[in-house]
Structures are given as C-alpha cells and as structure tokens.
Amino acid sequence: MSSELKIKVGLEVHVHITSLKTKLFCSCPSNYVNLDPNSDVCPVCLGLPGAIPVLNEEALRKAIMVALALGCDIAPSLMFSRKHYFYPDMAKNYQISQYDGPGTAAIAKNGAVWLGEKKIRIRRINIEEDPAKSVYPTGSILTSPYTLLDYNRSGIGMLEIVTEPDIEDAKEAKSFLDKLKSILEHLDVCDCSIEGSMRADVNISVTGGERVEVKNVGSPSDVKDVIEYESARQRAAILQGLKVQRETRHWDSDRKVTVSSRVKETDEDYRYFPDPDLPPLPITKEYIERVKETLPELPDSRIERLSKQYGISKYNATVLVMDKALADLFEAASAEVKDYERLSNLLINDYLRWINDRNMKLSDSKATPKHIVQLMQLLDSGVITIKIAKEILPTIILEGKMPREIVDELGLTRVSDEKLIETIIEEVITEEPELVTKVKKDPKVANYIVGKVMRKTGKRADPKLVNELIRRKLGV
Amino acid sequence: MKVSVDEELVRKLESLALISLSPEERREIVKDLSRILDFFNKIDEINLEDVEPMFHPLSQGRLRKDQPRDPLPRDEAIKNAKKKKDGYIIGPSTTGG
Numbered sequence: 001m002s003s004e005l006k007i008k009v010g011l012e013v014h015v016h017i018t019s020l021k022t023k024l025f026c027s028c029p030s031n032y033v034n035l036d037p038n039s040d041v042c043p044v045c046l047g048l049p050g051a052i053p054v055l056n057e058e059a060l061r062k063a064i065m066v067a068l069a070l071g072c073d074i075a076p077s078l079m080f081s082r083k084h085y086f087y088p089d090m091a092k093n094y095q096i097s098q099y100d101g102p103g104t105a106a107i108a109k110n111g112a113v114w115l116g117e118k119k120i121r122i123r124r125i126n127i128e129e130d131p132a133k134s135v136y137p138t139g140s141i142l143t144s145p146y147t148l149l150d151y152n153r154s155g156i157g158m159l160e161i162v163t164e165p166d167i168e169d170a171k172e173a174k175s176f177l178d179k180l181k182s183i184l185e186h187l188d189v190c191d192c193s194i195e196g197s198m199r200a201d202v203n204i205s206v207t208g209g210e211r212v213e214v215k216n217v218g219s220p221s222d223v224k225d226v227i228e229y230e231s232a233r234q235r236a237a238i239l240q241g242l243k244v245q246r247e248t249r250h251w252d253s254d255r256k257v258t259v260s261s262r263v264k265e266t267d268e269d270y271r272y273f274p275d276p277d278l279p280p281l282p283i284t285k286e287y288i289e290r291v292k293e294t295l296p297e298l299p300d301s302r303i304e305r306l307s308k309q310y311g312i313s314k315y316n317a318t319v320l321v322m323d324k325a326l327a328d329l330f331e332a333a334s335a336e337v338k339d340y341e342r343l344s345n346l347l348i349n350d351y352l353r354w355i356n357d358r359n360m361k362l363s364d365s366k367a368t369p370k371h372i373v374q375l376m377q378l379l380d381s382g383v384i385t386i387k388i389a390k391e392i393l394p395t396i397i398l399e400g401k402m403p404r405e406i407v408d409e410l411g412l413t414r415v416s417d418e419k420l421i422e423t424i425i426e427e428v429i430t431e432e433p434e435l436v437t438k439v440k441k442d443p444k445v446a447n448y449i450v451g452k453v454m455r456k457t458g459k460r461a462d463p464k465l466v467n468e469l470i471r472r473k474l475g476v
Numbered sequence: 477m478k479v480s481v482d483e484e485l486v487r488k489l490e491s492l493a494l495i496s497l498s499p500e501e502r503r504e505i506v507k508d509l510s511r512i513l514d515f516f517n518k519i520d521e522i523n524l525e526d527v528e529p530m531f532h533p534l535s536q537g538r539l540r541k542d543q544p545r546d547p548l549p550r551d552e553a554i555k556n557a558k559k560k561k562d563g564y565i566i567g568p569s570t571t572g573g
Contacts, residue, residue, distance in 0.1 A: 020542055021542050021543065021544050022540075022542050022543065022544050022545075027540070027543065027544055027545035028544070028545070028547045029544040029547070030544075036550065036563055037562070037563040037564045038550055038553050038554050038563055038564065038565065039547065039550045039553075039563070040547045041547055041548055041553045042547050042548050042553075043548075046548075046553065054538060054539070054540040055537065055538075055539050055540060056539070056540055056542050057539035057540060057541060057542065058542035059542075060539065078537070079531070084492075086492075086493075086494050087570065088567030088568060088570060089567075102529070103529040103531060104531070134567075134570070135564065141570060144569060145569055146566050146567065146568060146569055147566070147567040147568065147569060147570055148561065148562075148564035148565070148566060148567075149564055149565040149566070149567050150563075150564055151553075151565070269492055271492070274531040274532070276531075276532060278537055279531075279532040279534040279535070279536060279537040280531060280532060280536070280537060281536060281537040281538075281539070282536065
C-alpha cells in the first residue's frame with residue numbers, strides 16, 4: 001500500500017573546490033584542515049568592514065569546466081549576490097553567493113547527469129563561499145550554551161549544484177552522487193575523499209505531502225539514509241491521515257533520524273541583492289571555448305575506452321571509473337599485467353570490497369600500482385593461490401608491504417607438489433575413513449575433503465588441483 | 477509590486493534584523509517605510525523597457541591569481557573579538573535556547 005506513494009527527491013549538493021590553492025575571494029591558503037583555529041584568516045574572510053573581495057580566477061575556470069561537463073547553459077556575465085542571514089558562522093551577516101533573480105543569474109543552468117538511460121536534470125550551479133566552522137562545546141547544537149567559531153573555513157570556494165526533483169529513491173540518489181563525484185574528480189575540481197568536502201541538502205516529498213528540506217547532510221551514504229528515513233516517516237504520516245508540512249529538518253547522523261528545526265526561511269527572507277563589492281564580469285564565448293579545450297576525459301567516455309581498450313566488461317569498467325583513484329590504479333598496473341579482466345576483478349571484488357567493508361577510503365590505502373602488479377604476477381605464476389592473495393591484501397593496504405615480502409616471511413607459497421597433496425589426502429581419509437563410501441554416493445562430499453586439505457596446508461594448496469587429485473584417487 | 481506596510485511586517489523585519497522596537501518606534505517605522513516605498517513606487521512609474529539594468533558604476537569586475545599569501549597572525553586576527561577561548565571566537569548559542 002505504502003509503495004503507491006511515490007517519493008520525489010531533489011538535491012542541493014555543496015562541494016569544495018579542493019584544487020584551489022587559495023580561498024574564493026582572498027589569498028589565504030585554502031588548505032585549512034588540521035590548522036589551529038583562526039590561523040588562516042584575513043580581513044576579507046573575517047568579514048571586517050571595508051575589506052574588498054576579489055574573485056579567484058581559477059575558481060571561475062573550474063566552475064565553467066563543471067558547467068560544460070554537465071551540459072549547462074553558461075551565463076553571459078558573472079554576478080554575485082549577497083544572501084543575508086544572522087548566524088555566528090558568517091561575520092559580515094551575508095554570504096557571497098549567486099542568485100537567479102531579476103537582472104542577476106547563476107553561473108550555469110539547465111544541465112543533466114545521466115545514470116544510464118535515466119536523466120537527472122541540473123537546475124543550476126552557483127559559485128559561493130563557505131561559512132566559518134561552528135564547534136559546539138558539548139558536542140551538540142541543542143545543548144551548547146555558546147558556539148566556538150573557527151574562521152579558517154570561511155571563504156573556501158564552493159560550488160552548489162542543484163538538481164530538479166527527478167530522483168525517485170535512495171539508491172538512485174546514491175548513484176547520482178557517485179556519478180557526480182566521479183565527474184568532479186576527473187575534472188580535478190573536488191577531492192571528495194576529504195572529510196566534509198561534499199555535503200548536501202535533501203529536498204524530499206511524498207505524493208500528497210509538502211516538501212521537506214533536510215539540511216547539511218555530510219556524505220553520500222548519509223543522503224541515502226536520510227531519504228530512507230524521511231520517505232518512511234512521511235509515508236507513515238500520510239497513511240495515518242496526517243499532514244506532512246513544509247519544513248526544514250536536520251539530520252542527526254549519530255541517532256540516524258531527522259529532527260525538525262524551528263527556523264523557516266523563504267528566499268525573500270534572505271534579502272538577496274547584487275553584491276556592490278563585486279562588479280559583473282563578462283564571460284566571453286572565447287573564454288568558454290578555451291576552457292572547453294582543456295576538458296579532460298570524463299567518466300562516460302572513460303568507461304567506453306576502458307572496456308574497449310582492455311576488453312573488460314562494461315560493469316567492471318563502470319565500477320572502476322566511479323572511483324577515479326581505482327581506475328587510475330587499474331590503468332597504471334595494466335602496463336605490466338596481461339590478464340586485464342582478472343586484474344579488474346581483483347581490484348573490484350577483493351581490493352575495493354575489503355576497503356568498503358571497513359568504511360575506509362581508497363585514499364587510506366597504501367597499495368601502489370607496484371604492489372598490485374607484483375600481487376598479480378605471484379598469482380599468474382602460480383606462486384600463491386587466490387585465497388592467499390585475499391589473505392595478504394589487508395597487509396598490503398594497511399602497511400604498504402610488498403606482496404613478495406609478505407609471502408616469503410609467512411611461507412605462503414602455493415603447494416602444487418602432487419605427491420605432497422596426495423599424502424595429505426591420505427591423512428584426511430585415515431582420519432575419517434567413512435568419507436570414501438560417502439563420496440561415492442554423493443560427489444559433493446569431495447568439496448568437504450578439499451576443505452580439509454586446504455586447512456591442513458594453511459590454504460596454500462591449489463584447490464583445483466586438490467579437487468582433481470581427490471576425484472582421481474577415489475574414482476569419483 | 478505593491479507592499480503594504482503594517483505592524484506585522486515591521487515585526488517580521490525586526491526578527492530578520494535581530495532587533496526589537498518599542499510600540500512607538502514601531503509606529504514611526506511603519507510611517508517611514510511607507511514613505512520610502514512611495515518614493516520607489518514613483519520611480520517604478522518610469523518606463524525602462526528598453527534599458528539594461530545597471531548594478532554597478534564600474535563596467536567590469538576583476539580576477540585574482542590563485543597564489544597564496546600569508547594570512548594574519550592569529551593574535552591579530554582575533555584581537556577585536558570580545559570573547560575568545562583556545563584561539564576560537566565565542567559566539568552565541570544558535571538554537572535560541
């Protein structure tokens with residue numbers, strides 16, 4: 001019954017332009033992470049009276065690159081607006097942003113991100129500055145008697161990318177964000193592995209209800225959780241005959257719930273007007289053409305190329321490219337590896353999965369192309385089994401030790417000596433003689449014997465060979 | 477766009493501007509705002525159909541190279557803050573509680 005109530009989701013994605021060396025409107029270094037509070041600030045990003053903002057030219061170039069990659073219309077003139085609100089994280093009481101209104105426009109409009117055949121329309125892209133970071137002394141916004149402010153983040157360049165409400169479920173939202181993240185990484189706009197570099201406001205409504213906005217969700221997987229939570233909450237309300245009101249909610253990522261916040265602000269309340277400190281700047285066709293020429297290979301064409309050039313499946317190519325670092329690792333290792341499909345399988349099914357299962361990031365891994373090449377060579381030459389490869393992967397990822405070294409130290413080389421394996425099979429049968437008759441009735445029992453032999457050899461025996469020898473010996 | 481100014485609108489503006497007015501001040505402001513808006517309504521009578529809006533007397537903004545410069549020394553940066561703690565500036569609670 002509840003499944004008849006469709007959900008509609010639109011996202012406002014905020015991404016830091018992490019490739020910039022300085023902030024958006026001043027020359028303070030943009031690398032603010034792990035610095036002492038308020039040690040990376042100047043009159044402009046502190047919002048002191050009289051300080052004049054001047055736009056970072058590289059920020060404009062990156063914004064145009066994103067606009068081109070998402071197939072947007074680009075505004076003929078760059079204009080900034082002041083978005084007013086009183087909050088301790090914004091000392092000058094307005095954020096420099098862009099606004100689509102009379103005489104002023106966002107830098108780009110009307111683009112799209114394609115998820116296979118499904119089109120997610122992009123409404124607009126804004127360039128804007130990040131506010132300061134608020135630290136709550138009790139750890140919670142609700143119980144803190146005051147706010148601690150660190151302006152190091154204030155003025156960091158961001159893009160706000162707004163979709164139309166074309167997303168229909170949590171999974172699709174996750175796919176959209178993965179694709180967007182890959183595009184931004186290929187454009188060298190945002191290294192999304194940096195904590196907090198990609199945040200989103202989630203607008204979600206269920207048939208028959210009003211739109212609810214969940215503010216400031218910290219990661220793509222949290223976005224998925226928000227949509228699942230909110231669609232269940234809103235559906236339940238509607239099925240009970242209650243109204244879903246238009247409101248703003250906050251995501252509590254510890255308790256995994258959304259909480260209503262009392263503030264209700266409309267566009268008018270922000271009192272947008274063109275920022276007199278930043279005169280309009282024409283964006284010429286020639287300039288756009290020049291930026292276009294510098295566009296790198298984007299995810300869709302890279303997927304095509306990988307599957308053609310290396311003959312790997314489209315699925316594997318897609319998984320690789322959705323994490324630019326993984327695709328880079330694949331291509332770097334492929335120079336010295338022959339079996340590309342096996343390489344891609346190892347990277348996806350073993351390497352990536354191990355990292356994902358532990359909620360780690362690819363950037364946390366110490367494995368380099370050299371490690372992966374050597375691991376593949378050990379596998380290909382039969383020195384180790386796939387089971388051993390899986391077993392030593394964590395040591396490679398966490399410690400950056402070379403595979404050969406680990407194998408030698410732990411004596412994990414593959415046992416392929418037929419005589420030795422036969423002796424071990426004998427041992428197993430001596431321990432459990434009934435296996436001989438059992439296996440003749442049910443050939444599947446052979447797998448059980450293989451397991452026993454593997455255990456006795458510390459997983460070093462080649463399972464295929466063991467299987468073959470058992471069947472030969474017992475005449476199955 | 478006609479806006480009618482009444483006490484309710486002024487109350488909303490007070491909350492947006494984080495100030496509170498006395499009843500007398502509020503009555504004064506209603507009068508002032510109405511007069512100001514009347515001036516704008518007069519300006520609105522001009523036909524500007526073929527005129528490009530101008531937002532700035534300077535014709536063109538400028539850009540800056542993406543080259544870092546030293547930020548302010550921290551002591552200087554937070555010198556004017558009334559309340560501070562461990563290098564942070566202390567601001568009000570944001571939940572109105």
